[in-house]
Structures are given as structure tokens and as C-alpha cells.
Amino acid sequence: MEFLRDFWLFMRTRKRYWLYPLLVLLLLLSALTVLTTGSALAPFIYSLF
Amino acid sequence: MKKRLWLFKGLALMLPLLLLALVEVLLRAFGYGHDYRLFVDDPERKGYWIVNQHASERYFTETDNATVGNFEPFLKKKPDGTFRIFVLGESTTIGYPYFHNGSFHRWLQYRLMHTFPNRNFEVINLSMTAVNSYTVFGFGKQLVDYEPDAVLIYTGHNEYYGAMGVGSTSSLGSQPGLVRLVLKLREFRLVQWLNRTWSRIRQTASGQKVDLREGMMKRMAADQQIPLGSEKYQNGIEQFRTNLTDLCQALSGQHIPVFISTLVSNEKDLKPFISAPGTASAEQQFQLAKQAYQKGNIREARQKFVQAKELDLLRFRAPEALNQVIRELGNRFSNVTVVDSRAVFETHSPNGILGNETLLEHVHPNLYGYALLSDAFYEALKKKKRLVADGPNEMSFDQLRQQMPITPVDSLKGAYEVMILKESWPFNEPMPPEENRPKTVEEKLAGGLVVKQIAWRDAMRELLAHYLKTQNQRGALQVSEALVLEYPYDPAYYGQTGKLYFSANQPERAVWYLKKAFQLEETFATAQSLFITLLKLDRPDEALPYLRYAAAHNETAFSLNELQAFVEQLVTTKKQYLTDTTNVALSNQLAAGYLKFANATGAAKYVAKSLRIDPRNAAALQLQAQLQTLKTAPH
Numbered sequence: 001m002e003f004l005r006d007f008w009l010f011m012r013t014r015k016r017y018w019l020y021p022l023l024v025l026l027l028l029l030s031a032l033t034v035l036t037t038g039s040a041l042a043p044f045i046y047s048l049f
Numbered sequence: 050m051k052k053r054l055w056l057f058k059g060l061a062l063m064l065p066l067l068l069l070a071l072v073e074v075l076l077r078a079f080g081y082g083h084d085y086r087l088f089v090d091d092p093e094r095k096g097y098w099i100v101n102q103h104a105s106e107r108y109f110t111e112t113d114n115a116t117v118g119n120f121e122p123f124l125k126k127k128p129d130g131t132f133r134i135f136v137l138g139e140s141t142t143i144g145y146p147y148f149h150n151g152s153f154h155r156w157l158q159y160r161l162m163h164t165f166p167n168r169n170f171e172v173i174n175l176s177m178t179a180v181n182s183y184t185v186f187g188f189g190k191q192l193v194d195y196e197p198d199a200v201l202i203y204t205g206h207n208e209y210y211g212a213m214g215v216g217s218t219s220s221l222g223s224q225p226g227l228v229r230l231v232l233k234l235r236e237f238r239l240v241q242w243l244n245r246t247w248s249r250i251r252q253t254a255s256g257q258k259v260d261l262r263e264g265m266m267k268r269m270a271a272d273q274q275i276p277l278g279s280e281k282y283q284n285g286i287e288q289f290r291t292n293l294t295d296l297c298q299a300l301s302g303q304h305i306p307v308f309i310s311t312l313v314s315n316e317k318d319l320k321p322f323i324s325a326p327g328t329a330s331a332e333q334q335f336q337l338a339k340q341a342y343q344k345g346n347i348r349e350a351r352q353k354f355v356q357a358k359e360l361d362l363l364r365f366r367a368p369e370a371l372n373q374v375i376r377e378l379g380n381r382f383s384n385v386t387v388v389d390s391r392a393v394f395e396t397h398s399p400n401g402i403l404g405n406e407t408l409l410e411h412v413h414p415n416l417y418g419y420a421l422l423s424d425a426f427y428e429a430l431k432k433k434k435r436l437v438a439d440g441p442n443e444m445s446f447d448q449l450r451q452q453m454p455i456t457p458v459d460s461l462k463g464a465y466e467v468m469i470l471k472e473s474w475p476f477n478e479p480m481p482p483e484e485n486r487p488k489t490v491e492e493k494l495a496g497g498l499v500v501k502q503i504a505w506r507d508a509m510r511e512l513l514a515h516y517l518k519t520q521n522q523r524g525a526l527q528v529s530e531a532l533v534l535e536y537p538y539d540p541a542y543y544g545q546t547g548k549l550y551f552s553a554n555q556p557e558r559a560v561w562y563l564k565k566a567f568q569l570e571e572t573f574a575t576a577q578s579l580f581i582t583l584l585k586l587d588r589p590d591e592a593l594p595y596l597r598y599a600a601a602h603n604e605t606a607f608s609l610n611e612l613q614a615f616v617e618q619l620v621t622t623k624k625q626y627l628t629d630t631t632n633v634a635l636s637n638q639l640a641a642g643y644l645k646f647a648n649a650t651g652a653a654k655y656v657a658k659s660l661r662i663d664p665r666n667a668a669a670l671q672l673q674a675q676l677q678t679l680k681t682a683p684h
Contacts, residue, residue: 010057017058022065029234033243036213036231037110037251 069239076238085236087175087191094538097122098195105177107235108184108212111248118143118177122538127196131169132161132436135192137185138203139211141422142176145413146466147459149505150534153414154201156423159453159534164444165436166561176203181211182292183225187232189296193303199435200300201426202293202309203390205367205375206412208285209275215284216273216364223284225291274323274362285364290374297382306384308429310422311375311391314366314412316354317342317404322363322411322475331360347400354402363475365411386433390425397421409467410476416460420450454530458512461495469499490515505535522553533562540569548578556582567595573604580616584643587651589619615642633659637668644675652676 011018076082083103091097099122109115127133136142136154144152150159158172175188185204192200209216213228234240275281293309300307317338321331338353358366372391379387395401397417407418414422424446430436444452471478488496494512497503503511509528516524529546536542547562563579566572576599583592593616600609619642626635636655643651653676659669 006053007057007060010054011061011064014058014061017061018064021062022068025065025069029240029243030247032227032231032234033240033247036228037247 073237073239076242082238082241087188088195091122094122096125097538098125099123100173100175104188105180105184105212107232108180108187110244111252112241112245116177116179119148119174121173123171123173123195127171128169131171132198133171133196134173134199134201135189135195135197136172136174136176136201136203137189138176139180139205139207140176140178141206141413142203143174143178144419145178146409146470147416147419147455147463149459150453150455150531151416151419151459151463153203153419153422153426155534156420156449156453157427159530160423160427160444160449161436163452163561164438164442166442179207179211181205181207181214182289182296183213183228183232184211186229186292186296190299193299193305197305199306199308199430201388202296202307203312203422204293205289205312205371206314206365208289208367208371209281209364210273215281215288216275223281223288225288228288275364276325276362277359277368282364282368286368286370286374289371290377293374293378294381297378297385301382301384304384306386306433306435307382308386308388308426308433309375309378310388310425311372312367312412313391313394313403313408313414313418313422314358315404315408315410316351316358317398317402318408319404319411321357321361322365323361325360325362329360331357331362334360342400342402347402351400351402365475367412386429388425388429390422393421393425394418409463410471413467416455416463417450420446420453424449454527454534456509456512456524456528456531457491458494458498458508459531461491462498465495465499506532509535522549525549526553538569540566540572540575543569544572544575544578547575547582551578551582556586560586571598573599573602576602584616584646584648585650587623587643587654589616589623592616593620612646615646618642630658631662633663633666633669636662637666637672640669640672640676644672644679647679649676649679652679 083106084101085104085107086101087104088098089101091099099120100118102117102120103115105117106112106115123133124131134154134157142153144150144155149155152174154172154174158170161168161170161172177184182204185202189200189202208214211217213232215223235244275285297307297309320335324330324332324335327333334353335357338350338357341347341353342350355369359368376387378385391403394403394407394414398404398406407414407421409415409418431438468480470476472480490512494503494508498505498508509532513525513528513532516522516528526546526549529542529549532539532542533546543562543566547559547566550556550559550562559582560579563575563582567575567579576595579595580592580599583589583595593613596609596613596616600613603609619639622635622638622642626632626639629635636659640652640655640659643649643655652672656669656672656676659666660673663669
């Protein structure tokens with residue numbers, strides 16, 4: 001119990017240890033999603049091939 | 050204390066991953082997103098795999114735009130002796146604009162099933178429109194778990210503008226490794242959620258700003274031009290090379306034979322879509338090629354037509370560099386065979402230059418072209434000894450072209466599709482004026498198919514009913530065989546085709562179809578049709594098992610026991626006769642037996658044999674007279 005309380009306290013006071021990695025991960029995933037987006041025109045030319 | 054601090058730091062760093070995992074679990078638990086495995090259980094048939102309808106979504110940013118291909122089931126447990134072929138590729142590979150039996154894989158399937166009547170073939174086409182080597186790689190590497198005997202590939206024309214291609218994807222499109230990472234990540238529901246959210250944002254934004262259709266030509270001309278030798282051009286070739294090399298490597302590791310075709314495109318009868326200004330432009334090369342062609346300088350014309358295609362800034366036709374990559378793959382991997390379809394098309398084109406004789410527009414073959422494509426793969430399979438054709442049954446290319454069940458509706462549907470396609474950008478060819486006459490049944494059905502008013506199966510059923518009503522036996526047979534090819538696990542279509550062949554006095558084909566129907570579903574009706582046809586063909590030993598089945602499951606008021614006893618006797622007599630073919634008493638006995646059950650064909654065969662040996666044989670002459678009476682008697 002004491003371990004969990006201490007851990008919770010740690011998380012509250014040192015957010016950078018978990019918040020930054022979380023943000024970095026989400027940003028990375030988002031960046032990959034955005035950067036590999038298909039051209040908005042692509043669906044209109046699909047009938048050609 | 051310090052130790053605990055480090056532990057907390059470690060746990061805190063892992064927390065984001067745990068959090069994302071939790072979100073992933075929750076999304077899956079609530080059924081969000083889709084599983085992108087290539088095959089799933091066939092919901093309509095127990096024990097069969099079928100293509101997952103969501104498998105292609107991973108390759109499209111907007112999953113609503115994801116194309117789907119054929120849904121061709123195959124047995125989970127591959128039966129002994131079955132030859133299983135998977136086909137990978139793009140719109141040409143799936144038979145655009147005909148689809149269904151217009152596709153080269155169906156031509157191949159038809160030829161194989163009649164050339165090797167005693168073998169079972171599964172030809173599963175996994176191609177779909179608008180995809181390129183990323184999808185071919187993604188699908189192909191999963192095939193190792195499904196026991197393929199051969200993998201056939203035709204891909205390359207969509208390398209630039211197809212899904213995830215360098216010409217259709219944002220900045221990371223030139224990095225195959227990163228694109229593949231993204232495709233892998235899309236298996237996660239969280240990434241699917243991110244993707245959909247981003248799509249909605251884009252749709253909302255673009256909807257407010259510009260009508261994309263309206264400005265398409267302008268935008269294509271501005272954004273999508275890919276000059277020969279440019280960075281984007283090279284990236285496209287690298288993308289193709291990387292994906293196909295890795296696929297060949299994966300299949301090579303499992304010793305799976307791969308047959309990869311060179312690409313064909315219209316060079317003579319299609320002017321470049323977008324030409325750069327200047328003297329070495331695509332347009333200028335095209336004009337020079339035409340002039341050379343008219344003057345009969347064929348060698349120069351051919352070279353310039355190809356060059357015009359290479360210089361075309363709109364890369365809807367694969368550059369020759371991709372054919373070079375394909376040839377390199379053949380040299381590099383022992384399990385890879387290059388199917389030189391380009392050479393086959395050249396052989397069948399005037400002066401060896403590809404044009405409208407084999408192609409409909411820029412890249413898609415016409416029906417003759419699809420037949421040629423199937424022939425190229427067939428010959429390659431034969432050459433590599435994957436299949437050894439037994440002489441008398443082998444269906445020649447000419448026979449294939451005559452017999453392939455492509456209905457007029459399929460053919461017209463393709464023609465209409467192409468007319469519609471050519472009416473808009475980048476062809477801009479006006480549609481021919483509509484003829485002022487009532488439309489035929491075939492034209493109405495083809496029109497209905499194009500505008501998706503009617504499903505293909507329903508169109509075929511209507512066409513079959515029309516042909517049966519108008520006593521068009523040949524047409525009815527064609528439609529019935531077309532349905533067999535499309536639905537190879539439906540015994541009803543085999544049975545129907547068998548009966549039609551029997552009526553058309555082609556008992557050999559009738560037996561083949563009826564046996565297939567019986568294999569799929571044992572019924573009294575099929576057994577009855579089978580033993581009647583086999584007795585007509587004087588194959589009593591083959592007829593006997595079906596007669597026994599029919600006798601055991603008799604649905605009629607007539608007893609089949611007497612016939613069964615007679616056929617058993619017939620089998621014994623025939624065995625004796627085969628050891629002593631000059632024994633007139635035995636041939637007379639066989640003739641009399643057949644005559645008793647009004648099998649004129651069987652009886653006539655043995656009467657003729659008797660009279661050939663002894664022209665004055667009284668018993669044979671008497672049987673001949675009885676036969677005449679039977680033939681002239683009113684039915």
C-alpha cells in the first residue's frame with residue numbers, strides 16, 4: 001500500500017517521466033499517420049487503374 | 050530509497066505504453082476497427098477460407114475508398130492432388146473492365162480444368178483495383194501459410210498513383226521502410242482510430258475549401274507530374290524493387306514457385322497524357338513515331354512509341370524500368386519465373402507494337418489480350434513443369450478462345466465501362482451517339498450491370514432464361530459454364546451445365562460436369578443423369594456406382610433393380626468381350642442388352658462391330674433391323 005502511495009506521489013510530482021513519453025509516442029504515431037496520408041486526389045483517379 | 054526511485058522512474062516510463070495498450074484492449078473489446086488478416090472463415094461454407102473484406106483497408110488512408118476484389122473461397126484443408134494458385138496484382142490482374150470471367154485467371158482456370166479433367170484446381174485471385182506493390186507484398190507474404198503451388202503476379206502500372214505509391218502519398222511515400230511500418234501499425238485499433246480521425250479532419254477541411262473534382266485536371270497537372278529520371282520517378286522504381294524483392298525472398302524461403310509477368314501498355318494508339326514543352330517531349334516522340342510507322346520504319350517507330358510512353362509525365366503506364374526490375378528478379382531467385390507477357394503481346398500485335406489490337410485504353414487488355422495473358426502464364430507453368438499436360442485433352446489457345454464462356458453481356462459491359470472511362474479526364478473522348486433502335490436483352494443487361502442496377506449473378510440468370518426460352522442452346526451453355534466458373538462450389542450450376550451438354554449431344558463434357566456436381570453434393574437426380582449418360586457412352590463400369598447410388602436413394606416409382614442387374618451383367622460381358630473382340634456372340638449380346646433399355650447409341654456400336662467381322666451374321670442383322678425400328682419409332 002505504501003509502495004503504491006509513494007508511486008502515486010512520484011507520478012504527481014514528476015510528470016515529465018510519464019507525460020513526455022506519452023506525448024512523444026502519440027506525436028510519433030500522429031506524424032506517421034499524417035505523413036503517409038494518401039493524396040486527396042487519389043480516390044478520383046482510382047477508376048483509371 | 051535510491052533504488053525505489055529508480056524503480057519508480059522505470060515504471061513511469063513504461064506507463065505510457067501500458068496506457069496505450071489499455072486503450073487498444075478497450076477499443077478491441079468494444080469492437081472498434083477491423084482485423085486486417087488476409088483470409089477469414091467463409092461465413093457461407095464451413096471449412097473454407099475467404100478473403101477478408103477489410104484486408105485492403107490498411108492500404109487506404111480513407112478506408113471508405115478501399116477497393117475490394119473477388120471473394121473466391123478455398124478449402125482450409127487442401128485435398129491431395131489439388132493444385133492451388135494464388136494471383137496477386139492490380140486492375141489488369143482482376144480483369145478490369147470485364148471482371149468475372151473476363152479476367153485472365155478465369156481463362157487460365159477454364160483451360161486447366163478441361164486440360165486436366167481429373168485434377169482439382171483452385172485459382173484464387175487476390176487482386177484489386179488501385180493497389181500497387183505494397184499491397185502485393187503485404188498480401189503475398191501471408192500466402193506462405195496457405196500451401197500455394199504457384200503464385201502468379203502481374204503488377205506495376207499503379208506504382209506511382211496507387212495506394213501508398215510515391216505519387217499519391219505525402220512526404221514519407223518515398224521511404225518504403227517507413228510506409229511498411231505505418232501499414233504494420235495500422236493493425237492496431239488505436240492507429241485505425243487516429244487514421245480515421247485524421248481523415249475526418251481532412252474531409253471537413255477540404256469540403257470547406259475546394260471542390261476536388263472540379264479542379265482535378267489542373268491539380269493533377271500541377272502536382273502529379275513525374276518526369277523521367279526525376280527523384281520521384283526513381284523512388285517509384287525503388288519502391289517496386291524493394292517490395293517485390295522482399296516478396297520473392299519470402300516465397301523463395303518456402304520454395305514456393307512465383308510467376309511474375311512483364312507489363313504491357315498501349316504505346317501505338319494512345320498519345321501521351323501530359324507532355325513537357327520542348328523538343329524532347331513525349332508528344333513530339335509520339336508524332337515522330339507515328340510518322341515513322343506510316344513510312345514503314347517499324348524499328349524506329351517502335352523505339353519512339355516506347356520513348357513517348359517513357360516521357361509521359363502522367364505515369365499511368367509503367368515505365369520499362371519496372372520490366373527490367375521484373376527480369377532481374379527472375380535472374381536473382383531460382384523460384385521466380387519471368388512470364389514475358391510483353392513479348393507474347395508483341396508477337397500478336399501488328400509489327401510487334403502494342404496498340405488497340407490487344408488493349409482497350411492505356412493499360413487494360415481487351416478480351417483477346419486477357420486470353421493472351423492467360424496463355425503466357427499457362428505456357429510458363431507448363432515450361433516450368435508445374436503442370437504436365439496430357440496430349441489428347443490439352444485445350445489449345447484457339448480452342449480456349451472459341452470455348453471460353455464469356456457471354457455477350459460480359460463483353461458489352463466491358464465496352465460500356467471503357468466508353469464511360471474515356472469520356473472523362475484524362476482521355477476526354479466524347480461518347481458515340483446512342484443508336485436509335487430498341488436495345489437487345491444483352492444490351493439491357495450489360496447497361497444494368499454498368500450502372501449497378503443488377504448483380505452479375507442475376508444478370509446471368511436472366512440471360513440464361515432468355516436463351517432457354519429462345520432455344521439458343523449455345524448461348525445457354527455459355528451462360529451456364531460462366532456461372533460454374535464464378536461459383537465453383539455450387540453443385541447446381543455444374544448439374545445444370547451437365548444436363549445442357551447432354552442435350553447438346555456432348556456426353557463427354559456432360560459427364561465431367563455431372564461428376565463435379567456429384568462430388569460436391571450427392572443427389573439422386575445427378576446420379577440418374579450420370580448413369581444414363583455413361584451408359585450412352587458405353588462405360589457401364591463407370592455407370593454402375595451411380596446406378597447403385599440411385600437405386601439406394603430412388604425417388605421415383607420405377608424400380609432400378611432390374612437395370613442394375615443388367616448393368617452388372619453388362620460389365621462382365623464387356624470385360625469378356627475386351628479380351629476377345631472378334632467374338633460376335635459377345636458383341637451381339639452387348640448390343641441386345643443395350644437395345645433392351647433403348648440405348649440406341651450403345652446398341653448400334655456393337656451391331657456395327659459384329660457386322661464388320663461377320664457381315665451375314667443373322668443375329669446381328671436382326672438386331673440391326675430392331676435398331677432401325679427403334680430409331681424410326683415415334684418418341
